Amino acid sequence: MSADMLLQCDLWWHGPTWLLRKETDWPAQTSFVIENPDVLRESRRVNCAATPMASESSFIDELVGKFSNYQRMLRVIAFCLRFARNCQHNTTAHSNFIGISVDEAREAETRLIKLVQKQTFVDEWKSLEQMKPVSAKSRIKWFHPMLSPEGLIRIGGRLNQSHQSYDAKHQIILPSSHALSSLLVRSYHEKHLHAAPQLLLSTLRLRYWIIGGRNLARTIVHNCIVCVRARPKLLEQFMAELPSSRVIANRPFSTTGVDYWGPILLKSTNRRAGPRKAYVAVFVCFCTKAVHLELVADLSTAKFIQALRRFVARRGLCSNIFSDNGRNFVGAANELKSLIRSKHHQQAIAEECNENGIKWHFNPPKASHFGGL
Ligand SMILES: [Zn+2]
Structure with missing residues (x-):
């Protein structure tokens, strides 16, 4: 043109x-x-196809789909409701409160949930409105639903006599498939400092009952970026094969691991002297995991050899004994470390074992798979 x-x-x-x-x-x-x-x-x-107005169901879907935050959505709806109310009433009755009051937020939430319930539980809503029980095929029939005074479908339940709050006795029923439920669960998850699914579900159930809420709670937590970052999956190394001494059947305590535990306080026979320190030698059979405990009066080599003799006298001679290098002990057990590492101690033990035909193995430090126990 x-x-x-x-x-x-x-x-x-x-x-x-x-x-x-x-x-x-x-x-x-x-x-x-x-x-x-x-x-x-x-x-x-x-x-040109002219539609008189959007249907109620698409309206609520579209409305909820515009928000990513539950509380913000409630505030916006509450402001819209306030505006509508102010337009309808005398100007002198306008609310001058800048923020949103608790009642206004609650009203906005009630209206939203009512629309969602009407859209999702169509037949149930009709039945309850006519004061009839819901159909036997309804998926919420086990909750004995009822219509509350504000017009919401709530759980009937059997807790009428309870002193709990009305919300906790008769939770609001919500479908898990609706975007409103996802927003609600995400808001609770963040409000309760990124609560785990079980805690999230139990907190939600103080007011709402989401059908299939367990899966929804899991999905929300699983998709939460903060949670994923806070709990990274650690790489797990495949451990080496167990040593033959651990997997071949043998006489109990034939192959034994030994370690110290303590200190513990012993009551002295002398009343004037205070309690004194003692240790426990723990002998663990590699085959059967049987445990033998021996009290050791102090950390000297002589006392350990005495404990070893008592152990052998009770359980029979061992062919192999494994012990670590004392690296597992910290703080107060520094003494024990020096004892186990000392040449004199190792030589004395070796001599004692040689006499009895026991082979002694010192595991390398931080190599738990050598002994494994
Ligand atoms: Zn999270």
């Missing part, structure tokens, strides 16, 4: 003529044809 033609084109500058008339005089037709070939290079039939 040339510039001159465009200047003279009424349809371009003013739109269709009926648009200038009153709304009641507008034509009822829902489609029209632009027939002037000068307006466009080609004549094209345009079908």
Whole structure:
């Protein structure tokens, strides 16, 4: 179209003529044809489908879909409701409170949940509105649902006589598939400092009962980036095969691991002297995991050899004894470390063992898989 033609084109500058008339005089037709070939290079039939208003269900889906934060959504709805109320009433009755009051937030939430319930539990809503029990095929029939005074479907339950709050006795029923439930669960998850699924579910159930809420809570926690970052999955190394001494059947205590435990305080026979320190030598059979405990009066080599002799006298001679290098002991057990590592101690033990045909193995430090126990 040339510039001159465009200047003279009424349809371009003013739109269709009926648009200038009153709304009641507008034509009822829902489609029209632009027939002037000068307006466009080609004549094209345009079908305009006019919908009177969005249906309630798509409205609520669209509304909830616009938000990523439950509390923000409630605030926005509450402001809209306040605006509508102020428009309907006398100007002097307007609310001057800048923020959103608890009652306003609660009203917004009630209205939203009511719409979601009406959309999801259509048959149940109809039955409850007519004061009838829900159908036997209903998925919420086990909750004995009821319609609360504010018009929400709540759990009937058997806790009427309880002193709990009304919300805790009769939770609001919600479907897990709706975006509102996801927003609600995410808000509770963040409010309770990234609560784990079980805690999240039990906290939610003080007021709401989400059908299939366990899976929803798990999904929300699983998809939470903060939680994933806080609990990274550690790499686990595949441990080496167990040594033969651990897996071949043998006489009990034939192969034994030994370690010290303590110190413990012993009551002295001399009343004037205070309690004194003692240790426990722990002998563990590698085959049967049987445990033999021997009291050792102090950390000297002599006392350990005495304990070893008592152990052998009770359980029989061992063929192999494993012990660590004392690296597992910290703090007060420094003495014990020096004892076990001392050449004198190791030599004395070796001599004692050689006499009895016992082979002694010192595990390398931090190599738990050598002994494994
Ligand atoms: Zn989280």
